[in-house]
Amino acid sequence: xxxxxxxxxxxxxxxxxxxxxxxxxxxxxxxxxxxxxxxxxxxxxxxxxxxxxxxxxxxxxxxxxxxxxxxxxxxxxxxxxxxxxxxxxxxxxxxxxxxxxxxxxxxxxxxxxxxxxxxxxxxxxxxxxxxxxxxxxxxxxxxxxxxxxxxxxxxxxxxxxxxxxxxxxxxxxxxxxxxxxxxxxxxxxxxxxxxxxxxxxxxxxxxxxxxxxxxxxxxxxxxxxxxxxxxxxxxxxxxxxxxxxxxxxxxxxxxxxxxxxxxxxxxxxxxxxxxxxxxxxxxxxxxxxxxxxxxxxxxxxxxxxxxxxxxxxxxxxxxxxxxxxxxxxxxxxxxxxxxxxxxxxxxxxxxxxxxxxxxxxxxxxxxxxxxxxxxxxxxxxxxxxxxxxxxxxxxxxxxxxxxxxxxxxxxxxxxxxxxxxxxxxxxxxxxxxxxxxxxxxxxxxxxxxxxxxxxxxxxxxxxxxxxxxxxxxxxxxxxxxxxxxxxxxxxxxxxxxxxxxxxx
Amino acid sequence: xxxxxxxxxxxxxxxxxxxxxxxxxxxxxxxxxxxxxxxxxxxxxxxxxxxxxxxxxxxxxxxxxxxxxxxxxxxxxxxxxxxxxxxxxxxxxxxxxxxxxxxxxxxxxxxxxxxxxxxxxxxxxxxxxxxxxxxxxxxxxxxxxxxxxxxxxxxxxxxxxxxxxxxx
Numbered sequence: 001x002x003x004x005x006x007x008x009x010x011x012x013x014x015x016x017x018x019x020x021x022x023x024x025x026x027x028x029x030x031x032x033x034x035x036x037x038x039x040x041x042x043x044x045x046x047x048x049x050x051x052x053x054x055x056x057x058x059x060x061x062x063x064x065x066x067x068x069x070x071x072x073x074x075x076x077x078x079x080x081x082x083x084x085x086x087x088x089x090x091x092x093x094x095x096x097x098x099x100x101x102x103x104x105x106x107x108x109x110x111x112x113x114x115x116x117x118x119x120x121x122x123x124x125x126x127x128x129x130x131x132x133x134x135x136x137x138x139x140x141x142x143x144x145x146x147x148x149x150x151x152x153x154x155x156x157x158x159x160x161x162x163x164x165x166x167x168x169x170x171x172x173x174x175x176x177x178x179x180x181x182x183x184x185x186x187x188x189x190x191x192x193x194x195x196x197x198x199x200x201x202x203x204x205x206x207x208x209x210x211x212x213x214x215x216x217x218x219x220x221x222x223x224x225x226x227x228x229x230x231x232x233x234x235x236x237x238x239x240x241x242x243x244x245x246x247x248x249x250x251x252x253x254x255x256x257x258x259x260x261x262x263x264x265x266x267x268x269x270x271x272x273x274x275x276x277x278x279x280x281x282x283x284x285x286x287x288x289x290x291x292x293x294x295x296x297x298x299x300x301x302x303x304x305x306x307x308x309x310x311x312x313x314x315x316x317x318x319x320x321x322x323x324x325x326x327x328x329x330x331x332x333x334x335x336x337x338x339x340x341x342x343x344x345x346x347x348x349x350x351x352x353x354x355x356x357x358x359x360x361x362x363x364x365x366x367x368x369x370x371x372x373x374x375x376x377x378x379x380x381x382x383x384x385x386x387x388x389x390x391x392x393x394x395x396x397x398x399x400x401x402x403x404x405x406x407x408x409x410x411x412x413x414x415x416x417x418x419x420x421x422x423x424x425x426x427x428x429x430x431x432x433x434x435x436x437x438x439x440x441x442x443x444x445x446x447x448x449x450x451x452x453x454x455x456x457x458x459x460x461x462x463x464x465x466x467x468x469x470x471x472x473x474x475x476x477x478x479x480x481x482x483x484x485x486x487x488x489x490x491x492x493x494x495x496x497x498x499x500x501x502x503x504x
Numbered sequence: 505x506x507x508x509x510x511x512x513x514x515x516x517x518x519x520x521x522x523x524x525x526x527x528x529x530x531x532x533x534x535x536x537x538x539x540x541x542x543x544x545x546x547x548x549x550x551x552x553x554x555x556x557x558x559x560x561x562x563x564x565x566x567x568x569x570x571x572x573x574x575x576x577x578x579x580x581x582x583x584x585x586x587x588x589x590x591x592x593x594x595x596x597x598x599x600x601x602x603x604x605x606x607x608x609x610x611x612x613x614x615x616x617x618x619x620x621x622x623x624x625x626x627x628x629x630x631x632x633x634x635x636x637x638x639x640x641x642x643x644x645x646x647x648x649x650x651x652x653x654x655x656x657x658x659x660x661x662x663x664x665x666x667x668x669x670x671x672x
Contacts, residue, residue, distance in 0.1 A: 051659065167575065170568045171529050174561050178536050181558045185543075190554045193539045216603070223599045224592040390631030391623065395645060397603050398619040401610065402649070406659055414607050425596070429587060430522055448557045455552055 003130050010357030011365075019062050022055070023362060026063035027370045028377075030070015035077050035381045039396055042328040042438070043215040044071055046207045047403025049336050057340040058355050062362040064336060065316075068329055069121070069366045072312050073374040076113040076305060077381055080106055084222075089308040092276040096293060096300030103296050107240035108247075110378055112301045115248055116255060118371045120306030123259040124266065124313035125363045132349070132360070135321040139346040144453035145464045147323075147345075149474040151447045153481065154324050158436040160481035165431065172427065173436035179204045180444025187452060199412050206335050206441040207407045210328065212417040213434050215400040217424020219393060241375060244298070251302045254283045258303045262310025266326050267317050279307030313363065320344055320356060323446065328435050331442040519576055521587040526572040533565030598630060614664030616646040 033044030045064055052060035075090035080097035093113060100109035142150070155173055159166045182193045183203025194200040248255075258279040265275035283303035284290045293300040315326030316333070323344040325331035337344050342352060349356055404417040427434060458464035466472035480487075540555030540562060547553065588596070602625055609618040624642035627633045633641075653659045 165572070165575070167568045167571045171526075171565055171572065174565045174568070175529070175532070177561045178532070178558065178565065181536075181561065185554045188554045190543055192543060192554060192558060193536065195539070220596050220600060223595045224588070388631050390626050390633075391641060393599055393630075394602070394606075394619070394623045394626040397599075397606065398615070398622065398645075398649070401607065401615065401619075402653065402661060405615070405661060409660070411611050411662060414610060418604065418607055422600075426521070426525060430518070430525055451557065452552050460547055460552075 003133050006133070006353060006357045007129055007361060009353070010359070010361030016059075019059055019358075019362070020365075022059050022063040023066045023366055023369060024373070026066025027070040027073075027366060027373050030067035030072075031074035031077075031370075031374055031377065031381060032070070032384070033067065034071035034074020035384065036392065036396060039215065039399070042210050042332050043218070043400070043403075045329055045332045045336075046210040047215075047399060049207060049332065049339075050403070050406040052336075053339075057337075057342060058358050060340070061333070061336070061355070061359050062366075064333060065359060065362060066366040066370070068312070068333070069363075069370045070373070071329075072121070072309050073114060073117055073370050074381070076117065077110065077374075077378060080109045080113060080301075089276045089304075089312070092280040092304035092308075093301055095280065095304075096295070096297050099294065099296035100298070100301070105296065107237070108244045108298065109296075109301055111241050111244040111375070112248060112298045113305045114371055114374050115245065116258070116302045116305035117309040118367055119255050120259045120262055120309035121313045121367045122364070123256075123306075124263050124310040125360070125367065127263055128314060128317050128363070129360055132317055132321055132356075135317065136346040136349040139322055141470070142322075142346070144450045144457065145467070145471050146474065148447060148450035148454055149465060149471050149478065150322055150324060151443055151450065153474050153478040154443075155436060155440070156478040156481040158433065158439075160484035164433045166485040168430070168432045169436055172432045172434065173440045176437040176440025177444045177447075179209065180206075180441050181448070186445055186449060199410075202408065204416065204441065205407050205413065206438065207332070208404050208413045208416050209420050209441055210332055210438055211400050211404050212420025213424035213427075213438065214328070215403075216397065216417060216421025217428060217434075219396060220421060220425040221428055223393070247298060248302065251299045254279075254287060254299050254303050255306045257282060257286075258306030259310040262307035262312075263314045265307070266311035266314030275311035276304035276308040279303045316363075320348060320359075321346060323443075325439060325442065328438045331439050335442050515590050515593060516587050518585050518587040522576045523573055526569045526576065529569035530566050530573070533562045533569060536562030536565065538562075599626075602626060602629075610662050612664060614667055615661045616650050617664055617666050619649070620646045 029048065030044065033039040039047070045067055048067060049064065052063060055063070072089075076093050076097070078084045079090040079093040080101050083094050083098040097109045097113060100106065158173065159169045178193070180203070182200055183191070184201065185192055191201070261279045261282065262275045265278065280293075280300065280303050283299060284293045287293075287299055289297050289299050312327065312329070315330040318324040318326050319330045319334050321344075323334065325334045334344055342348060342355065400417065401414050404413045405411070407413060424434060427437075454464050455462075458467075464471070465475050536558055540559035543555035543558075544553035545555040545559035547556070602622060606618055606622040609621065612618075620642045623645055624638050627638045627641065649661075653661050
């Protein structure tokens with residue numbers, strides 16, 4: 001099969017020892033980032049992105065995606081040991097992970113979490129390997145109207161499937177678009193919304209926004225509960241690992257289900273976080289051990305972790321094939337690709353096969369390497385977290401400031417980072433979702449130019465968006481997603497008046 | 505997540521902040537619309553004018569945020585919790601205020617010296633360490649950063665009079 005031979009070529013790209021080294025560096029950095037609050041997946045990749053400008057795009061993306069893996073793995077460490085989710089998608093892992101740690105079974109919990117992550121990601125990568133070329137081929141037919149429709153669907157899905165109030169989701173998203181529009185209009189070169197401020201010529205860089213929103217904002221949020229960072233100790237040795245591995249095959253149904261949920265949520269822009277919750281909820285309802293979830297059930301760790309990692313991995317599928325990132329971190333990676341002059345989308349597979357398949361091959365190896373690294377270094381990372389927050393917090397802020405500066409060598413960007421940090425803090429507290437904001441910021445210019453090109457093609461006729469079956473169905477689905485909250489509220493109201501439902 | 509009970513000491517209700525932020529968003533949306541109208545939000549001969557897309561973005565922001573205000577004022581599910589308790593706010597400010605100072609200082613004395621002060625101040629006021637530890641750590645970390653960025657990665661960071669003096 002063509003996919004397999006391309007994959008093997010991809011592994012050849014990895015044969016370069018420099019790339020292997022970047023892989024391990026990336027994973028180690030990634031786990032560190034995943035473990036420290038405020039340096040989450042999206043933020044960490046954003047900070048380290050400018051450092052990779054001197055590397056070749058292939059090496060750079062390998063290292064960055066391994067950072068991504070590392071962060072995925074690392075988030076579980078703090079969830080289990082400290083009951084603090086290192087990443088939003090590790091929240092569900094705390095439900096059973098921390099109780100296990102409290103019972104002295106932290107080693108088992110961590111082994112289960114890491115192994116589940118490995119399995120979830122592996123299944124997702126295999127699916128990605130075979131599905132990606134198919135989707136890319138299919139997407140070659142896409143014109144600007146279709147591309148805009150897909151992006152529209154992405155954003156409408158946030159409104160439809162997000163937990164946050166739809167008005168706020170729309171507001172956050174549009175805010176992101178507005179921020180993306182600041183600066184020079186890519187088509188006409190006119191200055192938009194700079195209000196005479198020369199520094200805004202470049203517009204807002206999404207990296208600055210990500211570092212501020214997810215980095216500084218996260219730290220401010222963590223600070224609310226004060227500086228306590230007391231965690232359970234973890235003893236993880238080969239015996240515990242093997243013992244846990246012996247137990248895990250029992251949960252293969254949960255793992256498989258989690259992986260499928262994760263792949264689905266990752267490809268459609270749901271993301272790893274809802275995937276982990278959904279998988280946990282499903283497992284709780286469908287498993288024999290369900291009632292015991294929340295008290296330290298290994299299965300309660302397997303479910304969310306497989307889903308979260310499958311989702312995180314498969315989020316890369318739409319990013320590579322369609323240019324639609326399925327998660328904020330994928331959005332940052334997408335931004336990086338754009339900076340290197342690589343245009344994600346169907347043409348990428350044709351024009352840059354080395355890059356694409358090298359990346360996909362690195363996902364396999366990165367996953368394996370990640371599992372090894374993380375199993376062996378847990379005590380080290382747990383020790384790092386014992387460093388008092390009064391030292392760690394300013395160091396993290398300094399690193400964020402460095403990250404913000406290195407994007408454009410502009411001092412002003414650090415102040416913007418701070419402003420975004422406060423925005424991130426307030427938004428999170430008020431339940432405004434940040435992911436659509438970031439996605440809009442990254443995709444804003446692209447979406448607008450697709451829209452404009454489509455309009456030019458149709459001579460100003462909006463009906464181009466339902467002119468053929470493909471566009472029409474995508475747009476139809478998008479509109480449906482957009483109004484889903486209203487529809488489901490209406491349905492609930494109808495049902496509620498005719499039957500007595502137990503209070504949720 | 506740690507879930508502590510904060511009884512009393514709530515500074516301002518979440519609902520109030522919700523309304524204020526939504527009103528600010530309305531203002532931002534209006535601003536976007538205004539600037540788009542300046543550029544022209546209609547149709548030129550060869551396609552949409554520069555302000556076409558942003559105009560509708562601004563419009564959506566205004567409409568949606570007015571909706572948020574309406575929901576907050578008249579809606580059934582009122583969030584009566586406090587937006588932030590004074591204890592929490594104090595903790596947040598203890599990091600935010602020094603951070604603002606830090607960023608301001610970077611422009612003046614460079615990031616390495618600024619971070620030395622930042623880390624040192626944080627250790628002293630938030631951590632109560634002994635002076636000896638404070639001095640060691642707050643010099644060691646920027647020094648390590650210096651080696652990492654200036655020497656190894658060759659990524660220039662903002663520097664100040666001290667580095668000028670040392671010849672960098």
